[in-house]
Amino acid sequence: MSNIKYILGHFDDPEVLMNGIDKLQKSNIKIEDVFTPFPIHGIENKLGIKRSRLPIAAFIFGITGTITAFSMVYYMLVHDWPMNIGGKPAFAFPDFIPVMFELTVLFCAYGMVFTFFYVNHLFPGRAPRVMDLRATDDRFIIAIDAKTNDVNAVDAVLKDAGAVEIKHNARKYISYDEE
Amino acid sequence: MSSHHESIIREPLITGTDITYNKITEDVCAPVERMPSKAWWIGFTVAVLGLVLWLVAVGYTFWTGIGAWGLNKTVGWAWDITNFVWWVGIGHAGTLISAILLLFRQSWRNSINRSAEAMTIFAVICAASFIVAHMGRPWVAYWPLPLPNQFGSLWVNFNSPLVWDVFAISTYFSVSLVFWYTGLLPDIATIRDRATGLRRRIYSILSFGWNGSAKTWQRFEAVSLILAGVSTPLVLSVHTIVSMDFATSIVPGWHTTIFPPYFVAGAIFSGFAMVQTLLLIARKVLNFENYITMAHIESMNKIIILTGSIVGVAYGTEFFIAWYSGVQYEQYAFINRATGPYWWAYWSMITCNVISPQLFWFKKIRTSIVASWVLSIFVNIGMWFERFVIIVTSLHRDYLPSSWAMFYPTWVDVAIFIGSLGLFFTLFLLFLRVLPAIAMAEVKLLLKGNSEMSKRKLIADGHAKVPEGFTNRIVIATTATIKNDKKDE
Known part of the structure; x- marks a missing residue:
């Protein structure tokens, strides 16, 4: 034994x-x-697994995306090369919103998923740490x-x-x- | 989550009386593990022929320039942008199913989300190919990106919806891809653990070493939920921004504030139609009838009738506002759509998008597989015509009558469109061969609460009573069996 x-x-x-x-x-x-x-609801409480902090990471990545997009557009359109478009102000904030939104989502999704891969040691080619083959069946x-x-x-x-x-x-x- | 029993009057999401966790694995993995069937080879051959046609037509366009198409100086956008918007719209159903229905806890999404998301990714690839093709000079396709450049860093114009579109489409594609792949990991691991030799090695690499431990699942669920949360506004923003490509212009017929919601509804409408077109065949050929059930088909048809009606109301609203605005140009654009030289395109659109989907009000029709499939093709056609009508009929008679013109497609226009279907189906058929087309882990979640077996057991054990006069197919079948059993006793 x-x-x-x-x-x-x-x-x-x-x-x-x-x-x-x-x-x-x-x-x-x-x-x-x-x-x-498949995921079992409530098992994390039984096993004493702490609540995942990935949502916090996702928020931080998302807000990073927002700030990046705003800084980029502001630098390009307002600071570096303001264009005179019919005399309208270069700092046309409503026009910045679509790109700010898209980059928020992009940074949030990729940042969170890659954090998830990192903390769970998931990457292509990793030897699976499986104890029994039927656990996936x-x-x-x-x-x-x-x-x-x-x-x-x-x-x-x-x-x-x-x-x-x-x-x-x-x-x-x-x-x-x-x- | 799903071990809670669900009311028996809800249609079961897994039919069949011999379903176990293992059977779900076997059934879903079967198409990936066996040699391709004859039907698959026939489909794949046709699709690859289409792909070859696409390569030839796109290659010819790049070689000779956009002059290979039927465009003229009045109609500067035609089939290219029609096809682009059509394909992007189709993609939207995948995200709706995987993200929005997840947020609404609609568990009928579990068995269709995987293939619908795959459809999204392949549809966006097709859409992107039209964007690159219509630029004419694909080697400068990086120009819409905000890169320092040789023009003294004259940046891209962030006030332009076309630049927003670059960000929206590329974000949409990237996020859909990562959402789809993360969801695939547990199922790839299932295939890996059943495979041997080289297949095991390949699926092992693809599975990223997934092991299904409690902590992994907990984080996986958190990731799925947040991806769904960010994908939901994302998918709405994508078609909103696509519609702004038109709506922020001053072309009569395009310059309308109704465009964003109207485009989003249309996108979901056409996307669900494409999901029906694909899955009604796939469930039969791949023997997925126990997992993609009549309840699923009916639910999707209900979404089609809802979004189709929204689109119908939008057509009416556009006409009303054109009249109510008092703007002559706007009024002419709309009267010309319905009665001008392109009247046939307009009425094809109305027939396929507004009239024919209303047939789904009849339960007989929305629960008929043949009728659902035929009507889904109608919707696909109708939504293509919608984009054609919006784009070409608005452009072909502009402010200056001396430059009015018609658009006639060349063989290259037609070949690129048909070829893009080949590209799409090649990718989709390869997907069905190498990856599980149903999210096994998610379907297994439903077995204990939402399946036919669990509901039959509830009735048989006397835990649930069938309401008088209720017409759920399974319930009727089950009560009949119980009554017969009692007679025998």
């Missing part, structure tokens, strides 16, 4: 999974992570560190909670290089 690194509890239903998380937590078993094929998987927990006790709790399958993995992640 000593070469088990991770215990994976497979569930086939999100509601049973949530009960499973409760039961494990009641037995003071620390959950390493949960892998699911039809299984809801709770991963528990086998080194710091009693394997038999964890197995018993998982079985009791309705896990359809319990796996003992000798390595943390699946190797995508082996065939």
Whole structure:
């Protein structure tokens, strides 16, 4: 048993999974992570995941876009080369708004998504840190560190909670290089 | 989110009685994992022939110049801008489905958003190709960008809607692309985990290493929601700005304040028609009938009738305001549209956009697949004519009667348009081959609350009662089964 690194509890239903998380937590078993094929509502509260700060990042990126666009248009049309268009003022603010809006959206979207990729270590070519292949198909998987927990006790709790399958993995992640 | 049970009187969004999470994966991945079918090869061959025609026609235009088209000094914009606006408009439905319906929590969007967004991206590519082509000198296509230049840094004119359009279209394309791709990551990961060998390696790179952990999903949801939030005003701004290309001019027939909302409604109208055209065939060929159901088709037809009616009211309003304004030029422009040499284009537009979609008031028609498809083609045609009418009939008789002219397309005009359809369908068919055409993760969310199975179970367990006289197809079928079962007992 000593070469088990991770215990994976497979569930086939999100509601049973949530009960499973409760039961494990009641037995003071620390959950390493949960892998699911789609987002489960309310799971972040159970696992104590803090609210994402991405919306704040999105706002800051967006406002950066607004300021960039305004500064650019102001510099070009008012400061650097004001044009006399029928004697109208060069600083025609309403005309600046469309470009300011577009750049706000552009900066916000790209800034936020690339922050998301950065914090989750998502980039093309990254080796997927997947513990079980069915987590992207039809299984809801709770991963528990086998080194710091009693394997038999964890197995018993998982079985009791309705896990359809319990796996003992000798390595943390699946190797995508082996065939 | 969706594990809550939904009222049984709502139409289920997943039909079939043997659907599991795994079956959704299998069904959606099947077209990507099997060899292409004969139908796909036939479609792809035709599309590639169109693409070749497009390359020839665009190449010829670049070689000889814009003189290859039927333009003259009176009608300086014709099929090029008609096609541009038509394609951009088509793209709008994808963003409406993926963004606006997400904000409104319309879960019927879940199974159609992926392909509709793909449609958006390919339609905007087609639209952009007309922008570049109509410049005549594509090698100076960077001129509308605010770059320091050899004219002593005479910057672009930010007072011009054409410059706004450059920003709007490129932002729209970029944001749609990133929205679409972020949503694809979990589904690409699903394909990756089912594949072997080289396919696994390719999809592994494309999946960015997605693993579906709780934290990743939480951030993913935050990102999706905010992208939807910023895409919603974005999509409205894009067609608003496109309409301002016309509305800020002084050409009678263009110079109207109604243009922005009227263009946006028209864009959504034509976009949904194109979604219908594509998906009614795709659901059949790819066996997606359990996920893109009659409820989806009916919902889209309802949006078509709504936006089609808005467009109809806009046509009427334009005419009324032309009369009410007392401006002779404006009045002439509109009377000329309906009764002048281009009367046939105007009445084709009215027939296809205002009259024929009204047939969707009949439930029989809006729940008929054949009728929906035929009417969607009508809308596509009608919306092309709308842009043609706005552009060409407004220009061809200007302030100076001595320069009045007609527009006759050359073979190059026709070939570029037909070719752009080839470009679009080539891209769309390749998309269906290599990427999951339905957002699996999002559809799986609906299985427990919004599917036919879950609703049948509610009725069978006695948790829900079917209202007297209610006509939901599934409900009727289910109550009939229960009654029969009771008789047998």
